[in-house]
Amino acid sequence: MRKIKVRLGKRSYDIAVCSNEITRLGSVVKKLKIGTDAIVITNSTIKRLFGSKVKKSLESAGFSVNIKIVPDSETAKSETRCIELLNYLSKSDGSRKKLFIVALGGGVVGDLAGFVASIYRRGIPYIQVPTTLLAQVDSAIGGKVAIDLKVGKNLAGSFYQPRLVFSDTGLLRTLGKKDLASGMAEVIKYGIIKSPPLFKFLEKNYKKVLRGDKRSLQYIVGVASAIKANIVAKDEYDGKNVRVILNLGHTIGHAIEAAAQYKKSYSHGQAVALGMIAASRISMQLGLLDKSAYSRIKKLIKNAGLPSVIKGLDTGNIFSAQEHDKKFIHGKNRFVLPVKIGKVVVKEGIPRSLIKDSIASLL
Ligand SMILES: NC(=O)c1ccc[n+]([C@@H]2O[C@H](COP(=O)([O-])OP(=O)(O)OC[C@H]3O[C@@H](n4cnc5c(N)ncnc54)[C@H](O)[C@@H]3O)[C@@H](O)[C@H]2O)c1
Ligand SMILES: [Zn+2]
Known part of the structure; x- marks a missing residue:
């Protein structure tokens, strides 16, 4: 596993680049001490491919895990889905819980999940587990998170850095041409x-x-x-x-x-x-x-x-x-x-x- 640092003072984080090591996700996240309850945001395609592996890895590191599905297309980056996710988070939350978000997917999931993480309770921790090549080399890194408005793409957004980018290139094998x-x-x-x-x-x-x-x-x-x-x-x-x-x-x-x-x-x-x-x-x-x-x-x-x-x-x-x-x-x-x-x-x-x-x- 190669670790690349994004140096941003207090907001610094690692990009972990590996191949076929998704089973180690839980233990890598554990070291960050960012929370106890993982909300994995993904779509049904990606859940089918990697959902159970990700869940298992996080659970074996002691996290509680809930998976929330969003649609599989750019339409997921909408006001409707954003509000739906905020309500989902508030229902999953509780005084004994410490939520963090896992964005499991391509740029669409990453942008949406990161944006929601940036505004729920004025910001809760999130990590990126990018599953497309575009997300691994680009969208998951750098903290630009956003949803689309009717007049244009990415018009509601923020700068909000993840606490980790976990790029397992093994996940790219199922990606279409x-x-x-x-x-x-x-x-x-x-x-x-x-x-x-x-x-x-x-x-x-x-x-x-x-x-x-x-x-x-x-x-x-x-x-x-x-x-x-x-x-x-x-x-x-x-x-x-x-x-x-x-x-x-x-x-x-x-x-x-x-x-x-x-x-x-x-x-x-x-x-x-x-x-x-x-x-x-x-x-x-x-x-x-x-x-x-x-x-x-x-x-x-x-x-x-x-x-x-x-x-x-x-x-x-x-x-x-x-x-x-x-x-x-x-x-x-x-x-x-x-x-x-x-x-x-x-x-x-x-x-x-x-x-x-x-x-x-x-x-
Ligand atoms: N935040 C940024 O800095 C930044 C930079 C560039 C692009 N973006 C955003 O990223 C989005 C595009 O991201 P994208 O190209 O990753 O598209 P995407 O997230 O829509 O993913 C493309 C398709 O691949 C599927 N998929 C994902 N991982 C898979 C896997 N491992 N195996 C099989 N199928 C898989 C998805 O379900 C989807 O159908 C756009 O919304 C764009 O605005 C953001
Ligand atoms: Zn681009």
Whole structure:
């Protein structure tokens, strides 16, 4: 078990990266002294796969365990589910109890359970047990927790750090191809923003990763987690222009997700992959990125089973969704642009013609 520290003073915690060690969860949690009664929040798919193992492990470490199921889709990150969970917690609570939450699932469960933990009784401890690649390398780390509002995703949220992230890569074996590739997009992102060795590893070993090879998965989850932990430690509340680099590919990625929302045709990672190609193209056209690096990025994205062209979407819709997104960042567009493998810069006010061209080039 490799332990990576997220250094945030009093709010520091470990990311435990392991493979097939879910039976040790209870004993690792026990050492944290965060409570006596575990409320495991998960969905029915994940409960069927890992529910009893997680319950057993926690019970054998002396915790009482209750499992609460939420729907298996983004719709779980809703006001309705949030209030339902708060009421469930209040009913499960008592003077002799000390509740803590275990978020067992992908980013959806993690965001919802973490948000509920942040507001129930003004905050109770929670731990993340991420079960998707995306959650292990990204969403479970860093304390951004949220639910969606009708007008947009993640609009009600807080910064609330978990007390532990327990990433067992063995849990990823049952993940579908699309979800594995979706997580790969974020891993490729870490390579581009910070780590040439990670990028090279992926170029060489992408087939192994997609096959679920144990050593490869542990390596990439470890490296990616360490990069995210470092970035979060420097900018916990996303106000110092450090954490922003994690948004590589997300400006146009979000616009693609928004334009595709009714068809659900693009997963987050697929949209981010396309967004990273678009951002790389903008960077190349600004003379910041050379063509060979652009080609390597595009090739790795393709090899990882991610799309490099858009199908079935209107570029006009994508562009206007991107314009709409701007209202949340003081009316200026802001792009994270790769300048070489392992380094990015942040630029505002990119000309609209360049953005349009980069979207059009994805067709
Ligand atoms: N908080 C953050 O910093 C942050 C960062 C990125 C994304 N997110 C959020 O994460 C969410 C997306 O997360 P996601 O991609 O993990 O999706 P998800 O949570 O919907 O999981 C994807 C699918 O995989 C299934 N699944 C999960 N683990 C499985 C396993 N081990 N085996 C088989 N099936 C499994 C789930 O039931 C679901 O159907 C979005 O809501 C996004 O906003 C948050
Ligand atoms: Zn993302």
